[in-house]
Amino acid sequence: MRAVALIAAAAALAVASPVAHPQIFDLEDLESIDAAPAVTAPAGVGSETVTYNVAAATASVFAEVASNVTPDIDTADGTTSSVLKRDACSPQPQSPYTYTTSSNTDTAFLADTTYSNLAINAQTPVGWKQTFQNLKGSVSTSAYLGYVSYPSYNPDACAAECVKRTGCLSFNIFFERNPTVDPSPKSGTCNQPTSQTALKCTFWGVPAEQASAVNTGGYRNDYHVVIAGSNGYKIIKPSKPLSGLTSTALDSCAMQETCGSYLTIKTFNDGKPYDQNRCNAACAAITAESLKAGNPDRTCQYFTSYMQMKNGLPQFQACAIYSASWDSSVCKNTGYSSSGNVYTIDYSYSYSNNSIPGTCSYKGQTGGQAVLA
Numbered sequence: 001m002r003a004v005a006l007i008a009a010a011a012a013l014a015v016a017s018p019v020a021h022p023q024i025f026d027l028e029d030l031e032s033i034d035a036a037p038a039v040t041a042p043a044g045v046g047s048e049t050v051t052y053n054v055a056a057a058t059a060s061v062f063a064e065v066a067s068n069v070t071p072d073i074d075t076a077d078g079t080t081s082s083v084l085k086r087d088a089c090s091p092q093p094q095s096p097y098t099y100t101t102s103s104n105t106d107t108a109f110l111a112d113t114t115y116s117n118l119a120i121n122a123q124t125p126v127g128w129k130q131t132f133q134n135l136k137g138s139v140s141t142s143a144y145l146g147y148v149s150y151p152s153y154n155p156d157a158c159a160a161e162c163v164k165r166t167g168c169l170s171f172n173i174f175f176e177r178n179p180t181v182d183p184s185p186k187s188g189t190c191n192q193p194t195s196q197t198a199l200k201c202t203f204w205g206v207p208a209e210q211a212s213a214v215n216t217g218g219y220r221n222d223y224h225v226v227i228a229g230s231n232g233y234k235i236i237k238p239s240k241p242l243s244g245l246t247s248t249a250l251d252s253c254a255m256q257e258t259c260g261s262y263l264t265i266k267t268f269n270d271g272k273p274y275d276q277n278r279c280n281a282a283c284a285a286i287t288a289e290s291l292k293a294g295n296p297d298r299t300c301q302y303f304t305s306y307m308q309m310k311n312g313l314p315q316f317q318a319c320a321i322y323s324a325s326w327d328s329s330v331c332k333n334t335g336y337s338s339s340g341n342v343y344t345i346d347y348s349y350s351y352s353n354n355s356i357p358g359t360c361s362y363k364g365q366t367g368g369q370a371v372l373a
Contacts, residue, residue: 141206167273205273211312279319
């Protein structure tokens, strides 16, 4: 709860007494907010779908913000899986990828150049950015949206599947050493069963950067599951139009001026996908409550939405709410660095209500502050 108090105090200060170049978050704020817990896709051949319900998520945000317009931190989904239940020596699902390393050892799998060559030579899908290549670890991060097993190393197929999954922004394609039957304990007859290679894509609702590729496998009794040929990709432009609003891509920066227009900020570290619709719902709730209270000058006319990253990992989604629109020229906050931690910004967008006149920009300044143009 400490993080909530700090952010609420910062919001109150910014509204009451704006200063030049204020930072919505200071380093103490950032260090106090926990990232959403990381999730790792289950080992094995098969598929899994984790659904994200946009309507339910936005309705929840509206209700929460309307009940308490000071900032807070949200603290889940439908899941279907075709992963086979494990019982010692029971047959496991057969991989659609048919190549298998000739020597049935983990070291031979990791040294097999078949996997690394495919990863290195893979083409990046149009509209996507490669975030890492040919690692021996798969992604473990928040906003997990399931996985699919494939017969060939094809990032285009993974990208197409990601686009079909609501909230999906990135994917990880990799090879995984798996047993053909469930390994028994050391005394069993299938302690080290014949291996097969699973080729999988996992899907994520946050940017999958190299820092998240930390899952190197694990043990099923004494059988060693390992990873090879792991590539990561994230969509370049995730923004979707919001009705009645004009969007501007801010990329890797966030607003830091206020013109006295900063109202509040909402952060989400709840493990759900990055979604501008949730910022829009917070904006609508602020407007409804301000009008109800007889404060039409305190309605939300502009907001920014971005992912706050910490050391290359998703920390939280931020929704900064303003009572006046901004010119993108004042987007100056490109992150922070302190005590060995690096804070950066990703997927930053602004949304403005064009029916409201007045834009904050550097065209007019008073006492070093940006003012309404």
